[in-house]
Amino acid sequence: MTSTYQPSMFDLSGGAGGSPAPGAGELAGRIERHQLTAGAWVDVLPGWLHGSDAVFEALLGIDWRADRRQMYDNVVDVPRLLRWFGADEPLPHPALAEARARLNIHYADELGEEFVTAGMCLYRDGKDSVAWHGDTIGRSARHDTMVAIVSVGSPRHLSLRPRAGGHETLRFPLGHGDLIVMGGSCQRTWEHAILKTAKPVGPRISIQFRPAGVA
Numbered sequence: 001m002t003s004t005y006q007p008s009m010f011d012l013s014g015g016a017g018g019s020p021a022p023g024a025g026e027l028a029g030r031i032e033r034h035q036l037t038a039g040a041w042v043d044v045l046p047g048w049l050h051g052s053d054a055v056f057e058a059l060l061g062i063d064w065r066a067d068r069r070q071m072y073d074n075v076v077d078v079p080r081l082l083r084w085f086g087a088d089e090p091l092p093h094p095a096l097a098e099a100r101a102r103l104n105i106h107y108a109d110e111l112g113e114e115f116v117t118a119g120m121c122l123y124r125d126g127k128d129s130v131a132w133h134g135d136t137i138g139r140s141a142r143h144d145t146m147v148a149i150v151s152v153g154s155p156r157h158l159s160l161r162p163r164a165g166g167h168e169t170l171r172f173p174l175g176h177g178d179l180i181v182m183g184g185s186c187q188r189t190w191e192h193a194i195l196k197t198a199k200p201v202g203p204r205i206s207i208q209f210r211p212a213g214v215a
Contacts, residue, residue: 022051
């Protein structure tokens with residue numbers, strides 16, 4: 001697959017010309033927390049993964065798969081490409097291993113466990129999407145968990161809304177190394193989506209770090 005996205009003017013491309021290799025920056029004192037409702041929160045740090053354009057180009061070359069799922073009476077194509085890295089599978093770029101290690105250190109007290117898996121989605125254009133959902137598979141309906149998402153490539157809006165309604169939908173543009181962490185009751189009491197758009201957008205890859213047993 002050939003990259004057609006517009007690189008960030010502010011990203012350190014990593015490696016060439018003496019620029020630093022891609023990697024994750026500090027979290028303490030930089031990441032901003034947004035308190036939501038019902039004990040949910042999100043932390044946001046734009047541009048956390050420096051050299052993200054190089055990471056994006058490298059990830060385009062992994063063995064992405066197209067999936068099909070049952071939708072009512074039909075089997076339909078999943079509108080994005082997927083790749084799952086289990087706890088025992090090496091991540092496809094050292095910057096992602098560094099990112100996961102930094103997340104585990106920073107959130108050790110709140111998480112109570114470690115991020116171990118990495119699910120990846122490739123949104124090729126505005127037609128690719130993921131419907132409203134919460135990452136609760138394998139967990140009790142009362143068990144809070146945490147999901148950290150690093151985005152590389154062209155920005156797309158991650159939309160958030162409470163399951164109970166009564167609150168405006170929040171939108172976070174994520175791409176070029178941006179980080180968002182959803183914690184507290186967020187996966188139980190809120191839901192998130194990447195909605196289709198008719199606007200011209202380039203490809204984006206999201207890397208979702210999760211504890212064991214969450215999908």
